[in-house]
Amino acid sequence: MLPVIIAGAGPIGLALALALAGHRVPTIVLDGADGPPPPRLARTCVLFPDLAHWARLPGLGRETATLSGWHTRQRGRTVAHRAFAAGEAPFHLPQHALEGALRAAVAGQELIRVLAGTRVTAVEQSDTEVVVRSTELTEQTLRGSYLVGCDGARSTVRKLLGIGFPGRTAVERHAVAALRTELPWPGEGGVHRGGPGGEVTVRPLPGHRWRLDWPLPEEDGLITPDAMLERVHTTLGGWHDGDLPRYELLDAGVQVCHQRLALRWRSGRVFLAGDAARLLGALGTQQIAEGLRDVENLSWKLAAACHHAPAAHLLDSYEIERRTAVADRLRAVDQALPLVRGRRGLLTRLVRGRGKGRLRLLTDGHTGDGALGAPGRYPDSPLTFVSHRAASATPPGSTVLDVPVTALDGTRTRLRHCLGGPLLLVLTAPGSRVWDAKHWLSAGLMPRLAVAARALPVPTELLVTEDYPGAAAHTLLVIRPDGHLAATLPGADREELLAFIARWRAETEAGPDARAGTTAV
Structure with a gap:
């Protein structure tokens, strides 16, 4: 190769x-x-x-x-606050x-x-x-x-x-400072407007370090070291009732956004x-x-x-x-x-x-x-298959939610941990966490889905989940390696499954014959 x-x-x-x-x-x-x-x-x-x-x-x-939350403050008053739940926090x-x-x-x-x-x-x-x-x-x-x-x-x-x-060039310019200090919002990021330092975004780093960003007016030219220090002092003083806390300036610069x-x-x-x-x-x-x-x-x-x-x-x-x-x-x-x-x-x-x-x-x-x-959506992609007989809380083309799943060998994990490898076929199967895998591997829809997995022209793994938001029992979620939902199908509908397989063969195989036959399911 x-x-x-x-x-x-x-x-x-x-x-x-x-x-x-x-x-x-x-x-x-x-x-x-x-x-x-x-x-x-x-x-x-x-x-x-x-x-x-x-x-x-x-x-x-x-x-x-790992940010614990995000706050929005206007003129020194908190007008919005969000605590990040497990699995939804950004990383800085x-x-x-x-x-x-x-x-x-x-x-x-x-x-x-x-x-x-x-x-x-x-x-x-x-x-x-x-x-x-x-x-x-x-x-x-x-x-x-x-x-x-x-x-x-x-x-x-x-x-x-x-x-x-x-x-376009220089759509926005920001003065940026990284410093070590204690701030009133440990672990949280936030945006502040209307305070002594003007508009500023703050994001934490480990070790009591923080990054601060100030948008610069279009007419501002070069930012001198004295001007940068004045921004830092005015902002920190405004957050500490006028008293400048102890801090260490670690780095500074100007970010130009094109x-x-x-x-x-x-x-x-x-x-x-x-x-x-x-x-x-x-x-x-x-x-x-x-x-x-x-x-x-x-x-x-x-x-x-x-x-x-x-x-x-x-x-x-x-x-x-x-x-x-x-x-x-x-x-x-x-x-x-x-x-x-x-x-x-x-x-x-x-x-x-x-x-x-x-x-x-x-x-x-x-x-x-x-x-x-938010992650980009691909609703109009040729790889997105829309069924009118099955749905979930995730629209086709969007990134999937992280739910518990069980592999065919009985291993239990989270859906996001399975991404990045083969195409995933995830069946919503109530009771799958109660019964041992050997009891449902050869029953119900599983044998047919195993044949479907072999018919697809890319590596495929079959998983089950007890429940997926918005999806009925026995719904089949087809999830790409990048975490985007390719299709939501009624797992028991053979014709829908065949149509999906044919569509994927047409989009993933070269040659005029790719759009024709498929494997019986």
């Missing part, structure tokens, strides 16, 4: 290599940097529950804060810590080869392979099955493909992911989280193509799903900015309850909610 070549060894490129290794796909990672990035506590990222496994990489425990961690943990994990993988100091200089492709010329100490030629450009905002891969990258979207995310055997495909960050939207969602979406599709068939339709769905989801996110930011920043216009006049709406929009990107923060 030819390896997948990954240009770029930042968090997204490394995560993609790890995800592909989990699917038994070899990779070559071209690391054009001179070494790991320097530690910068002013550069952090927020990961949401659908990405929790990335926040739990070995070595990240001491660097990651330094970006360099995430990259360091990824590098350590990659180093232990036999299927991953990292070429240090190596940059792409030319790309050629045919129907069967992609050829990459790169520069290290000497020029070399690499052959792979596919190439993924994870090489950042100035992506060489994107430029070599001639793909446009339109958008909005750009590559016109294409796929060109033959070459794909774009992460910042090479899009830029965002305004109103708390999270670039690293979106890049990891690219990884989750693309990795299993590349694995299916490498192991089973060229899968042209399946690979097309990456751009259809991810580019559309990110375009929706960028559009939501464009619509929200005039309201949040008080710029008068049609949207500002039409939206009722502007004050409440502004505060909610300032929160959603940080907490993973709404159009600014």
